[in-house]
Amino acid sequence: MFKVSAGLVPAIALSGSPAYAAGAPTLTATGTAPSQLAALDTVMKTYIKERNIPCAQLAAVKxxxxxLARGYRYSSDTTVPAVQPTSLFRIASLSKNITAAAVLRLAQDGKVSLGAKVAELLGLPTTTDxxxxxxxxxxxMQHTGGWDRDIxxxxxxxxxxxAAKLGMSLPIGxxxxxxxxGGRPLDFAPGARxxxxxxxxxxxxLVIEKVSGQSYESYVxxxxxxPAGVTRMRLGRGLRSQAAAGEVPYYSQYTSKTVLDDSGTIVPAPYxxxxxGNHDANGGWLASSVDLVRWAxxxxxxxxxxxxxxxxxAFAKPEIGVSADGSWYGCGWYVRQVTGHLNTWHSGSLPGTYSYLARLQKGFTYAAVFDQREESGTLDYDVLSSRMNTAWNGVATWPTGDLFPKYL
Incomplete structure (x- = not known):
């Protein structure tokens, strides 16, 4: 299902996106895709071409x-850089399992109890609700706190x-x-659903910062x-001029008035x-697909x-049990029991970003990241997981080498 954030409108001109640039786009790939894993590589190439995605990555672990570590560029726009296996992408909600792991680590070190009340930890007023x-x-961590964005x-x-409600200027913090x-009631009783x-x-x-005495990014x-050997990951910035070294550009058919100041300037939705800056713990990290599978x-x-x-x-069932399909939300991961294994996965989506990370049975883990997401009139992006499942289940023999030392 495509997602349109409030305030976003279709761009009047799409010439700034390589997906709509003049001329036939060409697909180039970097990195390593062994012949035994050609099916995985083909899934990505087909998916990218179908959706005119300029920049993408795939990494797989067995x-x-x-x-497998692969970067993909599909564009006729010569300003779009080649994508390396180490290029950085916004990963959106894949950030959630990182944040949950940080809370679990604080509990592991005896710094906080997972049953601690957030209002007490952060000094939140409880008079409204x-x-x-x-x-x-x-x-x-398990999304049973009482807030429902659909309400x-x-x-x-x-x-x-x-900003209007608080009588202040943009940007807000x-x-x-x-x-x-804090001035609005909860949408449901905590723990009810x-x-x-x-x-x-x-x-x-905010709890991580309060308990650790460090910034969120520094603690993570x-x-x-x-300790996990991940060196490239960092929090992203909002403007293209603030991009990190090696970070890809992001694309969307939508524009909106900037929320970074009161100028009313119309800007591309991803920028x-x-x-x-407000999305750090819920969706603010930059990573490569190699970083994500190393982290996993x-x-x-x-x-x-x-x-x-x-x-x-991290994978414990919440107090409200499991969904009809047998899955549940743990701590930053969706979880499903299969024979002898817990499959865990998550996707991420922001304007200009789609990401997916899955830890599956038989020792297979993969991460795929893209620099645009499903929008009105575009093809379904969620088919990626089913296509990848078909591809990896059909692999007859797996490579025995390890590419991790190549991408430190």
Whole structure:
């Protein structure tokens, strides 16, 4: 299903997107795709061409070894850079399992209890809705805290509404979002049901800073990413002029008035249509697909980042049980029990971004990232997972080498 954030409108001219540039686009690929894994490579190439996606990546792991690392460029626009396996992409909500892992690590180190009340930890007023006293860290991580974006909207995308309500200028900050949310009732009683909430993960990021005494980014890099051997990941910035070295450009058919100031300037949706700085804990990280599959290994077995207890907690069933298809939301991951294994996965979506990360049975993990997402009139992006499942299940023999040392 395509998603259009509030305030976004179709761009009048699309010539700035390589998907619409004059001339026939050509597809070039970098990195390594062994012949045994040609089917995975073909899935990506077909998917990219069907959707006119300028920049993409795929990385795959089998039994802890990196067996495929690929960057893809599909464009007739010569300004679009070649995509390397180490190029950086916004990963949107794949950031959530990173944030949840940080909370689990704080609990593992005895710094906080997962049953701790967020209102007490952050000093949030509970006068508007006393039920806020029942929101715990567990409930925030599992999206059972009481906020439902389908009812009251996504507070992380309500910059203009919040600024008007609080009588302030743009841009707003996370403290302003919290102040606005604090004046509104919860959408349901905490623990009563699951409703996906970016705001809940914003609160988790603030808890990480309060308990650790460090910035969110600093704590994650020091306690999680460095021990996992992940060196490139960092928080993204909102403007194209602020892009990190090696970061791809982002594309959308939509524009909007910037939320980064009060100028009313019309900007491309990925560059000022939302405030990237407020999305750190719920969707703000940059990573390559290689970084993502390297990071995902921390959930395979106890190690320097998470112990066995923390890993079990990451995939624990929430108090409201499982959905009709047998899956549930753990801590930053969707989870489903299959024979002998817990499959875990998540997708991410922001204007200019689609990402997917899956840890599956038989020791197979993969990450795919793209620099545009499904929008009105475009093909379904969610078919990626089913196509990839068909491809990897058909692999007869797997490469035995490990590409991880090549991409430190």
């Amino acid at each position: 039994n802890g070894k990196l067996v 006393p039920r806020l006293k029942d929101v715990t860290l567990w409930r925030l 009251s909207g996504d507070y992380l995308m309500a910059d203009r509404t919040i 996370k403290s302003d979002i919290v102040a606005y949310a 699951m409703a996906y909430s970016n705001y809940g993960y914003l609160l988790l990021g 890099k020091q306690k999680l990413l460095a 000022g249509g939302f405030n990237m 290994r921390i959930f395979d077995a106890a190690g320097p980042v998470l112990n066995a207890t923390s890993i079990t907690r």
